[in-house]
Every structure is written in structure tokens, then in C-alpha cells.
Amino acid sequence: MKAFYLFLLIFIYVSCTNQIEEKTDLLEKKLEVTPILSLSFDSLLQEVRKLPIRQQIKIVYQAACKNGEEIDGLIKQKNLLLESLSFASKKEKKKILLRLLELYERLAEQRWEDSDSKGIQLSKELETNYSFSQEEEWEIRKIKASLLSKRGLHEQYLPIWFELLAEHRIADNPKLIIEDIFAIANYFAILGDQEKSISLYKEAYELIIENHLPDLTQQCLVRLIYLFYNTQQYEEVVKYTNEIELDSMVSFMPPVYSILSLSYLELQTPDSARFCLIKMNHGLKEGNGMSINCRIADTYIAEKNIDSALVFLNKAMTQFNNQVEQLQKRSIKTSLPFNFLSTYSSLATLYQQNENYEQAVKLFALVEPLMKISITNPVQLEKQVDALIRYSSFCRATKQYEKA
Incomplete structure (x- = not known):
């Protein structure tokens, strides 16, 4: 009879254990595909709370290891781990604290509260109290x-x-x-x-x-x-960009053609700069190439090719006028974009060098308001100073000394 009761007890224990394992596996699978911030997740978590402590810790840890969470999800993962610490064995604590440290790093990247200082403190605790x-x-x-x-x-x-x-x-x-x-x-x-x-x-x-x-x-x-x-190591820019196929480089460094074109201009190879800008322009939606057209015009100005420069400047101006027309329909006022300043002032200087003062004065007058606006961006400020120097030189050449 004793043997029978012992067998019955073992049978009941094994059955219960199997049921717990089956329920644990089922909850693990459900939580794996359930968003951590959803009500469904919270409902499943209530079911997890009914399991033995060891199974609870295992499931909570796995839920806290799901990647790809936004900040609220990371915070919830952190809180779940902190709650489970008091029930965990030393071996389990070590694993939980390691994951918690990773979460503090992720939260610090999001500038969440004092997660950086908490992470530093935790790293010191791990170094002192555990072996790895x-x-x-x-x-x-x-x-x-x-x-x-x-x-x-x-x-x-x-x-x-x-x-x-x-x-x-x-x-x-x-x-x-x-x-x-x-x-x-x-x-x-x-x-x-x-x-x-x-x-x-x-x-x-x-x-x-x-x-x-x-x-x-x-x-x-x-x-x-x-x-x-x-x-300003422009030759090195060209050298290293040639280490990899440029079109594929755009996918992980979108400004590469822009940087390369500016470098080629500094190296006085405007044709290469123009090639990069044309490649950039092909990748833009219609109507978004105003700045690119100005910069292509810059490459022709560097070659003293006024006619070709005007073709692209006219394209840019047409795009701007179309933009103005659309904005006026919505009662939005607009003014000439800053990126016209450098191109028009450079072209005006080229007209001045060709003694075509009539065209030069028209272009300087067009962008003169841009020379007077307050600028804080260092790159734009440099362009504004360059335009002012050009205009001042023009005014002196045309005996407008007071304006100069």
C-alpha cells in the first residue's frame, strides 16, 4: 500500500511539473510576440505571476531581453528586472544585473533621467561583487x-x-x-x-x-x-571616397556627393565637382534641386563660363518663383533663399572682371538684402563675409565709396 501511495505521489508531482512546464512554454511564446506596452502583455504577465518563482524569473528575464524597444519599452523592461531581483538567486541576479546594465546604457542614449549615473554605479557593483x-x-x-x-x-x-x-x-x-x-x-x-x-x-x-x-x-x-x-584636406577626401563605389556610399553617407563636389571645387577641378552635383540632382525629386542648380552654376563660374552658369541659375530661379507662387496661395511670405548669395555675388564679380558693370550691379542688388541679415551659422557667415568683400570691391571700383 505504501508503494502505491508513493507511486501516486510521484505521478501527481510529475503531472503537475509537466503542466507547469507546458504553461511556462506557452506563456514564453505568447510574450515573445506580444508588444511589451500592450494590455495583452500585462494580462499575460498576470498569468506569469501565478507560476513558481523560478519560472517567473525566467520568463521576465526573456521579456526584458527583447530588442528594438523604444524608451517606454526600455523603462518597462528595466522595472520588470528590478522587481524580479529580490526573488532571484545569486546566479540569476548576476544575469539580471548584466541585462540591467545594458538597459541603462540604452536609456542613457535617450537621455532618460539619471540612467548614466545609475549605470556607472551598477558597473562598479558588478566589478566588485561578481566574477565574469x-x-x-x-x-x-x-x-x-x-x-x-x-x-x-x-x-x-x-x-x-x-x-x-x-x-x-x-x-x-x-x-x-x-x-x-x-x-x-x-x-x-x-x-x-x-x-x-x-x-x-x-x-x-x-x-x-x-x-x-x-x-x-x-x-x-x-x-x-x-x-x-x-x-581642409581635400585631396584626402577625394582619395578615401574613391576607396568605395560612390553610389553605394550614398546609402550610409548621404552627403558624400556634396562633400566631394565642394572638395573638387577647392582643388580647382570644377568638371569633377559638376559630375558629383549632377549625380546628386538625379536623386532629388522635381522641385527640390534649387540649391544643387546654384552649386552647378558655381562650377561654371569657376571656369568663367557665364552662359552655362546662367542656364542653371535660371533653373534655380524658376524653381524659387514656383515655390513663391505656391506659398502665396497659402498667404505665406517668402524671400530669396540664402544659398543664392554666394553664387550671384560670384557671378557679379565675374561680370565686373569682364567690365559688364550693368549686369554686375543687378546681381549685387538682387542679393544685397541677404548680406544684411543676422547670421550665426559659421559656414553661412563665411559666405556672407565673402559676398560683402566682393560687393565692397565692386563699390570701390564703381566709385561708390560711401557704400563701400
Whole structure:
């Protein structure tokens, strides 16, 4: 009889265990496809609360590991993990806290409350109280460095990256070495040490090529091209943009044709600049190429080809007039866009050099109001100053000394 009751007890236990496992699996699958901010998710969560603690923690952890959440979803994931901590074993806590650290990093990117300081504190707690694999330890320090950077604590942030770089070199892990160099190079760029930043990105690019890591190629090229352009190293801009097929480069660096065209103009190769601008223009919707037409006109002005410059300036002006007409129907006032200033003042100077003062005065008069508006953008301010210098020179040449 005792054997019978023992068998019955085991049978009931196994049956209950199987039922719990089946219910756990079913809830896991449902939660996996249910949006975390939905009422359906909350209803399923109530069902989870009825399960044994171990199953609850397992399901909640998996729900908190779903990627692709917006800020409200991240906050909910964080709260779910915090709630489960008090019931978790030390092994489970370690796993939960690691995920929580990742969430704090994501929330810090969204500038949510003091998630950066909480993440820094948590990373210190993890380093002190738990042991990790080498890879996990690197990831914790990487997140810690990222959070310190967001707090502006660069004196603490940079040493971590140099330590990681040294360890990754010893481990001979090219991908991690490159990521470390990216982080350090970005730091020097923020400080304004562009040359040091360029040197580091060049080192990273060589490693990328040597180790055949195409997924990092684009990221490195984008940063290098911007740095070269900002430091007026136009030949380097051209050299590095030629490292990859340009049309494919547009997908991850939309301004590449614009930057390349400006670089070609600075290098006094207006025909190459024009090619880039025409490629840009083909990718624009009709009516959106006003600025491009002005810039194509600039390439002809550089070649002193007034007739061709006028063709594209007239296109730009026609587009502007069409825009004015549409805005007037909605009782919206508008004025000549700022991007006309540089082109018209340059063309006016070319007319002046050809002693066609009548055309020059018309063009300067057209853009004179743009010379007087208040500007804070450094690039636009530079163009405004250039236009004022041209106009002042014209006024002196035509003996308008008071205006000059």
C-alpha cells in the first residue's frame, strides 16, 4: 500500500511539473510576440505571476531581453528586472544585473533621467561583487566607459579604453581593437585634436583592410571623410571616397556627393565637382534641386563660363518663383533663399572682371538684402563675409565709396 501511495505521489508531482512546464512554454511564446506596452502583455504577465518563482524569473528575464524597444519599452523592461531581483538567486541576479546594465546604457542614449549615473554605479557593483568571463568583463568596462563619456568624465573614460585596447591587442582580437581605436579617436575629435583623431582612424582603417572587416569599413570611412573635409584636406577626401563605389556610399553617407563636389571645387577641378552635383540632382525629386542648380552654376563660374552658369541659375530661379507662387496661395511670405548669395555675388564679380558693370550691379542688388541679415551659422557667415568683400570691391571700383 505504501508503494502505491508513493507511486501516486510521484505521478501527481510529475503531472503537475509537466503542466507547469507546458504553461511556462506557452506563456514564453505568447510574450515573445506580444508588444511589451500592450494590455495583452500585462494580462499575460498576470498569468506569469501565478507560476513558481523560478519560472517567473525566467520568463521576465526573456521579456526584458527583447530588442528594438523604444524608451517606454526600455523603462518597462528595466522595472520588470528590478522587481524580479529580490526573488532571484545569486546566479540569476548576476544575469539580471548584466541585462540591467545594458538597459541603462540604452536609456542613457535617450537621455532618460539619471540612467548614466545609475549605470556607472551598477558597473562598479558588478566589478566588485561578481566574477565574469573575460568577454563579459570587457563588455561591462566598455559600457562603463560609454556612460562616463556621456557624463563628461573623460579623465575616467579614456584610461578604460586604453586598458581595453592593450588587453585586446594581447588577445589579438582585431574587431575589438578597431572598436577601441574608434572610441579613442572620437574622444580626440571631441577635444578638437583633429590630427590625432585622423591618425587613429587611419590606423583603424588599415586594420579593417588587413582583417577583411567590411562591416566596419563604412563606419571608418565616414568619420575619416568628415574629418578630412573639416580640416581642409581635400585631396584626402577625394582619395578615401574613391576607396568605395560612390553610389553605394550614398546609402550610409548621404552627403558624400556634396562633400566631394565642394572638395573638387577647392582643388580647382570644377568638371569633377559638376559630375558629383549632377549625380546628386538625379536623386532629388522635381522641385527640390534649387540649391544643387546654384552649386552647378558655381562650377561654371569657376571656369568663367557665364552662359552655362546662367542656364542653371535660371533653373534655380524658376524653381524659387514656383515655390513663391505656391506659398502665396497659402498667404505665406517668402524671400530669396540664402544659398543664392554666394553664387550671384560670384557671378557679379565675374561680370565686373569682364567690365559688364550693368549686369554686375543687378546681381549685387538682387542679393544685397541677404548680406544684411543676422547670421550665426559659421559656414553661412563665411559666405556672407565673402559676398560683402566682393560687393565692397565692386563699390570701390564703381566709385561708390560711401557704400563701400
